[in-house]
Amino acid sequence: MAPYDSAPVDHSLELHELHYQLILNHSDTQKVIFNPSGGVCKFGHGAVNDWALEDPCQAGKKIVARAKGLHIQATDTGGESWHNSFDMVFGDGSGLEGSTLQVMGSNIYDGQWSIVGGTGKLSMARGVIYKTPAGPNKAKLEIHAFYIPMIRKQDAHSSGEKNVWRW
Secondary structure (H helix, E strand, O other), X not given: OOOOOXXXXXXXXXXXXXXXXXXXXXXXXXXXXXXXXXXXXXXOOEEEEEEEEEXXXXXXXXXXXXXXXXXXXXXXXXXXXXXXXXXXXXXXXXOOOOOEEEEEEEOOOOEEEEEEEEEHHHOOOEEEEEEEEOOOOEEEEEEEEEEOOOEEHHHOOOOOOOOEEOO
């Protein structure tokens, strides 16, 4: 078998669901990288972000993930329309340590973002994040996703495990 080939899957893949609530806090963790003439919120204005994601259910609203990426003002017709693209990187205390979600969408505070991928425990993720305002510089995130955790053959604990890459 060639290195890029894989044996046919002899079972159905297990699809998992993720439901998670976080608070996005972007008070001090972004930096302007594009600043066209005309000031903030003008077409082409952009910033890099490393937003804290807090678990509202843990004492002290512990930071359990970071949103690392970019947001750019993407309208020239007045108003605001921010395009966001970032990796949501889960850390200690999240239960998803080392896993990521790849997220894209418009506007920061209100609306929806698309989950277009994932790694680690959240591989092959697809879903939506609902955003609502939660105070100054904060937004409540409700994450709803489906994912298929994939296990490399050398990491499998038994031959009966599902979703094992065979090559």
